[in-house]
Amino acid sequence: MRGFKAAQLLTATLAGVIAVSGCAPATRTKLWSLLFESEAKEAQPVVRPTRRPTPTPVPAPVPVAGIPVPELPEPVPHEWRTWLRRLPKDAAGGVDWMRALADKAIEPKAGLDPATPAQPVFPLDVERTPKGQPLFKATFPHKSHTQWLACANCHTAIFAMKQGAAPITMAKIFAGEYCGRCHGKVAFPVVTGCPRCHLALAPPR
Amino acid sequence: MRRAWRWPLALLALILLLSDGLADLGDIMFTRPAPTGDTPTAVFPHAVHRAQFKCYVCHDALFRMQAGANRVSMDAISQGKFCGACHDGKTAFPVAFETCGRCHRE
Numbered sequence: 001m002r003g004f005k006a007a008q009l010l011t012a013t014l015a016g017v018i019a020v021s022g023c024a025p026a027t028r029t030k031l032w033s034l035l036f037e038s039e040a041k042e043a044q045p046v047v048r049p050t051r052r053p054t055p056t057p058v059p060a061p062v063p064v065a066g067i068p069v070p071e072l073p074e075p076v077p078h079e080w081r082t083w084l085r086r087l088p089k090d091a092a093g094g095v096d097w098m099r100a101l102a103d104k105a106i107e108p109k110a111g112l113d114p115a116t117p118a119q120p121v122f123p124l125d126v127e128r129t130p131k132g133q134p135l136f137k138a139t140f141p142h143k144s145h146t147q148w149l150a151c152a153n154c155h156t157a158i159f160a161m162k163q164g165a166a167p168i169t170m171a172k173i174f175a176g177e178y179c180g181r182c183h184g185k186v187a188f189p190v191v192t193g194c195p196r197c198h199l200a201l202a203p204p205r
Numbered sequence: 206m207r208r209a210w211r212w213p214l215a216l217l218a219l220i221l222l223l224s225d226g227l228a229d230l231g232d233i234m235f236t237r238p239a240p241t242g243d244t245p246t247a248v249f250p251h252a253v254h255r256a257q258f259k260c261y262v263c264h265d266a267l268f269r270m271q272a273g274a275n276r277v278s279m280d281a282i283s284q285g286k287f288c289g290a291c292h293d294g295k296t297a298f299p300v301a302f303e304t305c306g307r308c309h310r311e
Binding site: 080081084087094095097100106108109110111112118119147148149150152153181182185186189 | 230250255256257258290296
């Protein structure tokens, strides 16, 4: 029992010391002075350093002579892969550029000068139906293409401007001709994009 | 699922996971006819460029839309042709010693 009492006394003393040392300096001095006479002098006000010292101005880095230090204006973040992943995706997992354009997730400029006006959008749908296969009717929207491309990009080197002039087949597109000049290379892939041209193949919403 | 397929599938999943984001649709590799030292092949990321400019800004005035049709060289770029039309330090990052790795990276 004696040991238990000693432990209690020790705990109480420790708690008292901790409580007193947690007090303000003036109160602490008064309390100590009750026990020790020598502590009865006035406590010096403690000046604590502020947590955030005022920042000293950092001198600009002096470029080393001979080696130009390039200043890199970053319209797109340097970590552009992360940035690209945030753009809307199509069914195949690639970037859906048309939706990105419509949602204004991207705003591609029409020239090096940002004030260059974009060329007018040409709203003409060209339709081609294979003989006896109305389900596979393909619709070519000029509207979405002229938001990116100029007329001269396709006409007349790839497509003659005459209905039925180009003998387009899926085999030729897969081989990289006609639509395959861009689709599957920079534009959405042919293998996964069926309903984007063959509108009747689109799944019901 | 049969046990024998477990490890090959796990490996495939790992490869797919790691390969995510390593190449984008439209990345163009400028492979050279002859190996030139240790300089890696230059890669043109179409996706980054088309997010900022419409196709007709570069096609066909700067680049013809046909593989191998553009004789791109560092000399031509430093004369302001091809990539050098924009990558001059004003419109886009300059072609400089510090920026080699931004194109020559494969």
